[in-house]
Amino acid sequence: MxxxxxxxxxxxxxxxxxxxxxxxxxxxxxxxxxxxxxxxxxxxxxxxxxxxxxxxxxxxxxxxxxxxxxxxxxxxxxxxxxxxxxxxxxxxxxxxxxxxxxxxxxxxxxxxxxxxxxxxxxxxxxxxxxxxxxxxIMEGTEEEEADHHHEEGEHAHEEGEHAHEEGEHAHEEGEHAHEEGEHAHEEHSHDHGGLDxxxxxxxxxxxxxxxxxxxxxxxxxxxxxxxxxxxxxxxxxxxxxLDQEFKDGLKDTKRKDFITQHAAFGYLAKQYGLTQVPIAGLSPEQEPSAANMSKIVEFAKEHKVKTIFFETLVSSSVADTIAKEIGAKAAVLNPIEGLTEEDRSQNLDYLGIMRQNLEALKSALNE
Missing domain, CATH: 3.40.50.1980 (Nitrogenase molybdenum iron protein domain)
Structure with a gap:
């Protein structure tokens, strides 16, 4: 038709x-x-x-x-x-x-x-x-700022660390201006305008x-x-x-917070009484600053986190780095933004992948 x-x-x-x-x-x-x-x-x-x-x-x-x-x-x-x-x-x-x-x-x-x-x-x-x-619809950017002091907190921390390095500051300002231009250019393709x-x-x-x-x-x-x-x-x-399985599986876990590479699981966390601690923001390509990486490592050590979640379709390098730093393992928590070849070969669909996510969360939250 x-x-x-x-x-x-x-x-x-x-x-x-x-x-x-x-x-x-x-x-x-x-x-x-x-x-x-x-x-x-x-x-x-x-x-x-x-x-x-x-x-x-x-x-x-x-x-x-x-x-x-x-x-x-x-x-x-x-x-x-x-x-x-x-x-x-x-x-x-x-x-x-x-x-x-x-x-x-x-x-x-x-x-x-x-x-x-x-x-x-x-x-x-x-x-x-x-x-x-x-x-x-949740405001993803504001939630991240409230929980992890993204953007302003990171910039203030970095400025304090490098205030004495004027040459580096000038270089960083040039990089930030360049990044702002890139963000404006990329806004059409993958910026959510603050919405999750x-x-x-x-x-x-x-x-x-x-x-x-x-x-x-x-x-x-x-x-x-x-x-x-x-x-x-x-x-x-x-x-x-599926909703009932998540309720039953997550209601009595030992811990309620989980670290994930991409801030994709806010709605799931809210629904089942969990706390998402994202390394980066809503876009999976967003690179975390060194300051925020340090905060995540500190959080993971303090809370004895043993699993760092990464996702399919993008590099796991950030999650791998943090996992290695704290002696944890990296595991998949799938945002289901697209099927991989492995998913297709296993005849997985939305329901099947969501159940895999549930098992991954149950394992990490009961360690």
Whole structure:
């Protein structure tokens, strides 16, 4: 079910006459609005073929596929094994999005490229759905500053250490100016604007995303609304079971804090009464300062931490360095931002990886 919306602006009179003679297939499409729950509202699409749905990255693919079942062709834009914070759509990707019936993305700043896409398809029949719409989104940057004195505390500490080295300070100021320019340049690709987008790592918030996706699909193809509801209910039941497993598995652990390389687990920690101690920030490529590395090492030694978590799809070098410094081990805590080849070879999905995360946390928090 493809609508070549990127050519609509230059339709000729003959094309319009042909369309009128061929029936009302495209006439049933309209621009999208969004209801209070965050699901897209749209005129029903034709029943002649499956919905053509593009989604941003793996968790949204998993949720959408489980709701749509065999009633849609669902394809993730970001390939397996690619870190989604850095990905940007090519011209071909933009054309494929334009040809689709729906674009479903996480939102909350995860997909820095989405504003560009939404602007390019404004006024077209493409239905766009922000799966996290209506969720209670956390301010990741402020949380990190409160817990670990990121940014201002680090800079003040570094200035105190190097105040006597004017030459180095001048060099650092030049580097900081360069970094600010880089951050401005990279903001489109992987800066979250202070928001923490990792809602899918909390099963209860994943349920809300599934509900938003279900509502959007039902609005687009109301003749299949009951099918989408049945599919969503079956998957929600699995997510509810997963939530219960996390509650049972983490309620009586010996400790409640865990160190992770990437600040992706704030929603999970909040849901189950844990404290995430991130080495770096929301972007997995963010390099921690020497001062913050020292703070993490000090924290780990003081609290006798024996496991430092790193993630898939990015280098584990920072976690390995801290683990070696304190005589701990490094282990995976997976933010499920994309499947690795190993995940695929083991036929792992969102539920399977989340259960692996649960076992990793139980092991680390009971050491």
């Amino acid at each position: 493809k609508f070549r919306i990127h050519h609509l602006a230059i339709l000729s009179l003959s094309a319009l006459l042909i369309a009128a003679g061929c029936g009302n297939n495209n006439a049933s499409n309209s621009s999208t609005t969004t209801n209070a729950s965050g699901a897209a509202e749209a005129t029903a699409l034709p029943e002649s073929s499956k919905l053509n749905i593009k989604v941003s990255f793996y968790p949204i693919y998993e949720f959408t596929k489980n709701v749509a079942g065999d009633l849609a062709d669902v394809e993730a834009l970001i390939p397996a094994g690619i870190e989604p914070h850095d990905w940007e759509p090519t011209a071909q990707d933009m054309a494929e999005i334009s040809d689709a019936d729906m674009l479903i993305y996480n939102g909350a700043g995860m997909e820095g490229w989405v504003d560009q896409v939404l602007e390019s398809v404004s006024g077209t029949p493409l239905i766009t759905v922000e799966a996290s719409k209506g969720l209670d 987008p990792h809602v899918w790592l909390n099963p209860t918030l994943a349920i809300q995303e599934v509900r938003n996706i279900e509502a959007a699909l039902a609005a687009a193809a109301p003749e299949h609304a009951e099918d989408f509801k049945t599919n969503a209910e079956a998957y929600v039941a699995k997510l509810e079971q």
